[in-house]
Amino acid sequence: MPTDLLLQFAILVSSLAMLVFAFRRLSAPPSPKLRTKTRSAAAAEPSRHSLRASALLARARSSPTHHAHRAQAPTLARAALAEAEAAISQAPKDAAPHVLKALALDTLGRRSSALRSLDAALSAPRARSLSGSERAEALARRAELKLGMAAGGERRRGRRRRAESAVEDAREAVRVGPGEAAAWRVLGECCEREGLAAEAAAAFEEALRIEPGCDPARRGLDRLGSPS
Numbered sequence: 001m002p003t004d005l006l007l008q009f010a011i012l013v014s015s016l017a018m019l020v021f022a023f024r025r026l027s028a029p030p031s032p033k034l035r036t037k038t039r040s041a042a043a044a045e046p047s048r049h050s051l052r053a054s055a056l057l058a059r060a061r062s063s064p065t066h067h068a069h070r071a072q073a074p075t076l077a078r079a080a081l082a083e084a085e086a087a088i089s090q091a092p093k094d095a096a097p098h099v100l101k102a103l104a105l106d107t108l109g110r111r112s113s114a115l116r117s118l119d120a121a122l123s124a125p126r127a128r129s130l131s132g133s134e135r136a137e138a139l140a141r142r143a144e145l146k147l148g149m150a151a152g153g154e155r156r157r158g159r160r161r162r163a164e165s166a167v168e169d170a171r172e173a174v175r176v177g178p179g180e181a182a183a184w185r186v187l188g189e190c191c192e193r194e195g196l197a198a199e200a201a202a203a204f205e206e207a208l209r210i211e212p213g214c215d216p217a218r219r220g221l222d223r224l225g226s227p228s
Contacts, residue, residue: 054080102114174206
C-alpha cells in the first residue's frame with residue numbers, strides 16, 4: 001500500500017512539473033531569432049509596396065507614342081499612389097515612400113499635394129533615411145515643382161518667394177549629390193529663371209559633363225547663347 005501511494009505521489013509531482021514547464025514555455029517571450037525574423041518580415045512589407053509603386057510609376061511616367069498607353073498613365077499613377085500610401089502607413093518614418101507618393105501626385109497633376117509630400121520626405125529626422133543621391137533627387141524634384149508653381153497664378157510676392165526657394169533647393173541638391181546630372185540641370189533652369197545667366201550656364205555645362213546626352217541641359221545652353 002505505501003508503495004502504491006508513493007507511486008501515485010510521484011506521478012502527481014511529475015504531472016505538475018510538466019504543467020509548470022509548459023506554462024513557462026507558452027508565457028515566455030519569443031526567442032531573439034524569432035523576433036528578428038518577425039521584424040524582418042514586417043520591414044519587408046513596406047519595401048514590397050515601394051517596389052510596386054516604383055514599377056507602376058516607371059510605366060506611368062514613360063512617354064510612349066501610342067495613345068492607349070498614354071491613356072493608362074493616370075490609372076497607373078493612382079495605383080502607384082495607393083502602393084506608396086500603403087508603404088507610408090507601415091513605415092511612416094521612411095522618406096522614400098513619401099517621395100514616391102509625390103511623384104505619383106505630380107504625374108496626376110496634383111502639384112501642391114506633391115510638394116507637401118516632398119516636404120514630408122525632406123523633413124527631419126525622416127530625411128536621414130535617404131542616401132545622398134536620393135536626397136539630391138528629392139530636392140531637385142521639389143525645386144522643379146516650385147519653379148513650375150512660381151510661373152502659375154500666385155501673387156507676385158508668392159511667385160518670387162517660390163522661385164528663390166527653388167534656387168535654394170537646387171543648390172542644396174548639387175551640394176549633397178554633386179554627381180547627379182539632373183540636380184545640375186535643375187539648378188541651371190532655376191538660375192536661368194532668376195536671371196543668373198553665368199551660374200545657369202555653369203550648371204548646364206556640369207550636367208553635360210556628367211551626362212553628355214542630357215538634352216535639356218544642352219537646350220538650356222542654347223537658350224543662353226553659350227557654346228555647348
